[in-house]
Amino acid sequence: MTSTQAEIDLSYSVSNEFFQLWLDENMHYTSASYASGDESLEDAQKAKCRILYEYAEMTPSKRVLDIGCGWGSNLLYHKTQGTQTAHGITLSTAQAEWANTKMGLPGSYQVKLQDFWKYEPEERYDALQSIEMVDHVVSPEQANQGLAVELYRNYFKRCWELSKPGAWFGFQAILRDRVPRTKKDLEDLKFTADVIFPGGLNPRLEEMIMAIRPYWECVELRTQRESYGKTTGEWLRRLRLNEGTIRAQWGDRVYVEYERYLDTCVRAFAQHWSSDVQMKLRRCDL
Numbered sequence: 001m002t003s004t005q006a007e008i009d010l011s012y013s014v015s016n017e018f019f020q021l022w023l024d025e026n027m028h029y030t031s032a033s034y035a036s037g038d039e040s041l042e043d044a045q046k047a048k049c050r051i052l053y054e055y056a057e058m059t060p061s062k063r064v065l066d067i068g069c070g071w072g073s074n075l076l077y078h079k080t081q082g083t084q085t086a087h088g089i090t091l092s093t094a095q096a097e098w099a100n101t102k103m104g105l106p107g108s109y110q111v112k113l114q115d116f117w118k119y120e121p122e123e124r125y126d127a128l129q130s131i132e133m134v135d136h137v138v139s140p141e142q143a144n145q146g147l148a149v150e151l152y153r154n155y156f157k158r159c160w161e162l163s164k165p166g167a168w169f170g171f172q173a174i175l176r177d178r179v180p181r182t183k184k185d186l187e188d189l190k191f192t193a194d195v196i197f198p199g200g201l202n203p204r205l206e207e208m209i210m211a212i213r214p215y216w217e218c219v220e221l222r223t224q225r226e227s228y229g230k231t232t233g234e235w236l237r238r239l240r241l242n243e244g245t246i247r248a249q250w251g252d253r254v255y256v257e258y259e260r261y262l263d264t265c266v267r268a269f270a271q272h273w274s275s276d277v278q279m280k281l282r283r284c285d286l
């Protein structure tokens with residue numbers, strides 16, 4: 001029903017130190033939110049966290065769950081806002097270890113190596129956030145069988161079950177918009193899907209809108225295709241700056257594959273093959 005643990009480990013476990021070389025200092029592996037376009041990647045990542053914090057209607061006393069929390073970057077933002085209880089779940093062994101030992105999170109925070117589909121918390125959450133985890137929910141094969149909306153709806157239902165009445169959900173997803181026109185572009189996109197993110201598929205905006213019902217109401221929605229273009233452009237620039245170190249430590253293949261993947265992403269956002277959405281979702285309590 002979702003990317004397997006082995007597929008997730010392929011995507012996120014080259015080495016924590018490898019990702020540290022080209023992501024921002026807190027290792028957000030998702031689109032930042034640029035305003036003017038002149039700010040640093042670090043500031044734009046904070047702006048993304050701010051938007052999703054507000055979308056989740058957070059206050060320091062609310063218990064929040066970050067579904068697919070990566071290396072814990074968004075939880076670190078919660079620390080700066082004085083959130084008392086924040087939990088994160090990830091399916092990546094390397095990310096969970098890093099988040100628990102290297103991020104300096106408060107003792108009341110927990111990052112669990114935990115499959116979302118099997119997560120049974122002791123207490124439901126006042127607020128949810130999930131930043132680009134939903135692209136691991138439906139495989140290309142399942143989408144070809146026409147199962148996408150039904151499986152995304154299962155994801156939103158599960159989120160509903162994890163939350164309390166009155167909860168808000170700050171949600172972000174990478175999107176697929178248009179199919180590229182040339183053979184090379186199609187091959188590059190297929191390479192990204194097969195080699196960098198096996199088992200995953202970017203959803204369509206229409207599928208998200210259909211799937212949130214009847215569990216959530218979308219009260220605000222913004223897309224940020226250009227912000228993702230800038231984010232991936234900056235990741236590519238930093239990767240290239242570290243070419244020598246990466247080739248020496250992780251081999252030529254890792255460098256070549258990640259350069260091809262990030263270069264493809266930059267073109268994907270520039271040419272509208274891909275986009276990104278943030279949604280403010282209110283729990284339906286009928």
Ligand SMILES: C[S@@+](CC[C@H](N)C(=O)[O-])C[C@H]1O[C@@H](n2cnc3c(N)ncnc32)[C@H](O)[C@@H]1O
Nearest residue numbers: 028029030068069070090091092115116131133
């Ligand atoms: C693209 S990363 C985004 C990480 C983080 N939200 C960020 O902004 O950097 C996707 C995340 O979803 C997690 N994930 C995917 N499938 C999952 C599942 N079934 N249960 C828990 N986490 C999952 C991955 O382990 C990874 O941490």
